[in-house]
Amino acid sequence: MINWNTKPIAPPSARRLAYDVLYDVFVKEAYANLTLQKVMKKYSGKKYEPLSKPEKGLLTELVYGVCRRYNHLTWIMGRLSTRPVRKMDSKVRILLAIGLYQLVFLDRIPESAAVNETVEIAKKVTHLGNVKFINAILRSYLRKKIQLHFPQRKGHELQYLSLTLNEPEWLIRRMSAQIGKARTEAVLEEFNKAPALDIHANPIKLPASKLFEKLKFHHAEPELIPFIPDGNGIRVGNGDAFFRSPLLKNGEAYVQSAASMIPAVVMNPSRGDKVLDMCAAPGSKSINIAQLTGNWASIDAWDLYEHKVNLIDHNARTLGIRCIHAEQHDSTVIDESRKGQYDKVLLDAPCSGLGVLGHKPEIRWRRTEDNLKEFPPLQQKLLDAASVYVKPGGVLVYSTCTLNREENEDMIAWFLEKHKDFRRDTFDFAGRHLVEGMITIWPDEFHTDGFFVARLVRRNNDD
Template sequence: MNDRKAALKILLDIYENKAYANIALSKYFKNNSLEDTDRRFITQLVYGTVKSGDTLLWILRQYIKMPVSKVHPVIRTILRMGIYQLIYMDKVPVSAACNESVKLAKKYGHAGTVKFVNAVMRSIDRDRSRCDFAKAGNSTSYTALKYWHPEWLVNLFAAEFGMKQTEALCSFNNQDAPLSLRCNTLKTTAEQLMEYLAAKGTICERSHLCADAVICTKHPSLASMDFLENGMAIVQDESSMLVAHVMAPMPTDLIIDVCSAPGGKTTHIAALMKNKGRVIANDIHEHKLKLIEDNARRLGLDNIEIHVEDACNIGALYSKTADKVLADVPCSGFGVLRRKVDARWNKTKDEIEKLPQTQYKILESAAEAVKTGGIIVYSTCTILKRENGDVVNKFLAEHKDFKLESIDKFLPDRLRGRGDMLQLLPHIDKTDGFFIARMRRIV
């Protein structure tokens, strides 16, 4: 199977079966042996086509008379792929983008659809003036199309950050994210991990945000390296590694992670405790618990207990028993859009508006489990004030037995002095967007 045919198969799984892009891609690679060059091309084509989403459909609308919804799903996906190659993949020759799209139409369509695909692709190549996003109208529509975001999301960002910052944010979201690894300090050091990676042909550097993190800008297929399976490291965003350090876990602590899966922060906390103490890893989704188990096993951690429970019940189950509690709550994920290529298109405005209520309930329940003098850390991987500072401030206003603590002493110098709550913004901090607040029970 050639690369474009493989990409088409994966994209159809995503579009027609609602598969997650990363899972669909990983499943294909797991079942098919490919050279690194083929894997990279397929990944770029799949992720780029998914990420550019409605922009590709808007371009297609400028060149056809029928509604896009009336185009057969397979042919529509072939055209999406073809347009992405034609407009956005500079290293793909125009002839290849057009001819390979026609070949796919011949395999999956009929004579009429072959002519249709050929006509559309040639028309776009001859006259790209119809692709001018300025035709869309206002600045919000233009920004949404140019930077591949839903218009409602651009409006949401603009209301929070202003249009200039929104453009910078959306542009950053389209960059390729480097591979971020957390060194397992129970088995190796960051320096030893970097030496191992370099020997495997990886270009990497130490993180400026977290001493445990190694950032890989170029690397072979992860499947070709054994450092994940042997527990030398785990894939984790460097900004999310700050959470465990802000918690400052001690080997004698009882710590509860109320929304634990897939276990990155849980295992980081457990490792900082030197594999001592007691960490309760809780999640409502039973099918995700194996992810925590597998990560703990690979990293050599046995101080983690795994439980299935609704986070909103944690307070009642563990009332005032924990030294520290982590409430890394479900969120919109708008701080990690460059890593999750389909997330911007899978969210809805209504869904986002309901999140703060759920987040507050979880925080309130989680706080009930903290003993007097203990700590609760609230964190998200989003950048919206309504999910972050607003939730924490509401909680503090209604729970006078807790007070906000400065987290400066737990942070690298470059992040200090921003106030008691930390908000990382992707386009400013050049990393994943993340929010962290630390509170202490005083009564």
């Protein structure tokens, strides 16, 4: 018998939920954004009372704040503990990070609340010895915080930059060698800002101008993204208002980083084009291409995994896109039957992700310099395959969400040296005439994720 009088259960506190999310991120290597979305969804249903706006805000702040400032927080732990940080239990590190983040960065939270609430969570997830240790470290910080100072920049520049920019030393050293110290610092400072919420209009259902008016009506504080044409890229100042509105559910808009909208713009597809998106999930770039052609193209969207293919199908249906054909396919394996069949091919290649450290701050602590060696061989294999599918006179767009030169400019140089039947293709973007046929989207300049996009054309037989 159904009990119709069952009351919703009160949700756990924001701090406890932050601990659960961060445990998954740092121990199980989950993505912070996806795990946080799952938790938010769980505590917005019928079983639980919804999280209040302040609790949502604190949960988000703690998760992303700890992910960004993790080395800063562990540096403090190291100064206050005789036990090496690397030998601390993972639960202890995470709880200390949550408590210290509040004490160091959140002035609005009383010190007593930061300490006591963290200790209460510790009592539920670990043993008494760890509880006492956590309590002692947090209270030690309150006594000694005035005495804690970062090393001076002079004489300790790399360590100083690592702690102030919240990035591993190897990344700062590598980026500085490739793009210079000034740009490196500007880019990494941008990664420590809360990322904006960007959405793409869906002109198949609603003109961008009308979507903009609806966003204003719902108090979502919209602002046009100047480098996305036709008003289709919109930055939303009030994310809560946007997600409360029916616009997302109705397929009138969808969430997408401004930088990831750019490959389709550079491709510049035409009505009637036959297009291949080789690494398509979750399908946003295929959807961009469909929208730019007014739903009048034939787009094959490939992904290696069945559940991601289903996601592409679902997203396309929600938005009323009928010209995308999602298919499970290993893009490193050439399909001989489709050689030279496509007017335009997009290869948004798997990469090191060093351009999305704002949206995915935990990546900075997972990547190692050795990890970067894994990506170029895969990218080369995918580019070799992509070249096969492009018609003579057709276009190949290569993009990544990294700022690593070896995966970007060096990859294009390698490709053109091997494939003499391709050349760079000049294009215009954001008021610039790009004669080199490629552009790097710098986060400090465009205020979005870091991206690289190149446009190549296959020579006609008579070229």
